[in-house]
Amino acid sequence: MNTYESEREQLEALQKWWKENGRAIISGILLGTIAISSWSSWQVYTTQQAEKASLHYEQLSASVKSNLHEEAIKQGNALVEEFPNSGYAPLASLVVAKVAFQQNEMEKVKAFLQLAIDQEKSEAVQQIARLRLARLLRDEGKWKEAMVFLDGNVGEFSSLYEEARGDILLAQGNPVEARLAYEQTSAGNNRSEGQSRVRVQTKLGSLGKK
Known part of the structure; x- marks a missing residue:
């Protein structure tokens, strides 16, 4: 705004400016608040998903060490399906492919290796x-x-x-x-x-x- 000679002129100008622009400002503030809230929520969600994927991978590793092959394959498949965008998904694909190979389930081996190839992590x-x-x-x-x-x-x-x-x-x-x-x-x-x-x-x- 311009500078006015009297406070009354300044007040009238402020009221006019607010009438013309107030709604847009409020909308902008609301959108900004929503954006910040959404980003914060997304970060929390992403962290939670990563923690869940990590837990699934630990369970998978434990099953492999215990030679629970069928259980390991199920856990690996669940991890890949539920958390396809996590960094654990491609690792799980490699692990499960090896387990399937030991079980002589070659079609599963190829399927999980292809999943590992298709990922971009x-x-x-x-x-x-x-x-x-x-x-x-x-x-x-x-x-x-x-x-x-x-x-x-x-x-x-x-x-x-x-x-x-x-x-x-x-x-x-x-x-x-x-x-x-x-x-x-x-x-x-x-x-x-x-x-x-x-x-x-x-x-x-x-x-x-x-």
């Missing part, structure tokens, strides 16, 4: 799931499908991916290309240390000299 979990699914499809003789999961970002798992690629190429009857893939593992990172490196060297040895 952790690239590392996606990369592990893709590698495991590729290996599973390789064992089923589905080599082309397996190769699809070996493409894309592999993060710190490049050596393990190249080893899996070499295994598939060898199974397809391409020893030359398989050798190249195995040799790439030594150019990868430290994920190929230890048993993995020894395993690859054994595979290279079985292929003989160039």
Whole structure:
């Protein structure tokens, strides 16, 4: 507002300004209060959901340690369905996939690995799931499908991916290309240390000299 010479003029101007803008201000304050309240409520809700998901994951882990496989699968499935956006969902998918593998329930293995791949919480979990699914499809003789999961970002798992690629190429009857893939593992990172490196060297040895 402008500055007026008398208080009366200022008061009249204030009354006029309030008449024109008061409703909008009140609405803005109410909306702001609602927004703050909604954000606070959302934060509380998110925290509660995270705590519930954490509890479910602890129960799942306990069942796995106790070899309660069927119970673990049920708990993992419930966690993924009830808390799909939590950070525990992709981890639970990996855990349950492993349990299902031990139970020889391969369709469940593939389903849970695919769930881990489809999530967007952790690239590392996606990369592990893709590698495991590729290996599973390789064992089923589905080599082309397996190769699809070996493409894309592999993060710190490049050596393990190249080893899996070499295994598939060898199974397809391409020893030359398989050798190249195995040799790439030594150019990868430290994920190929230890048993993995020894395993690859054994595979290279079985292929003989160039």
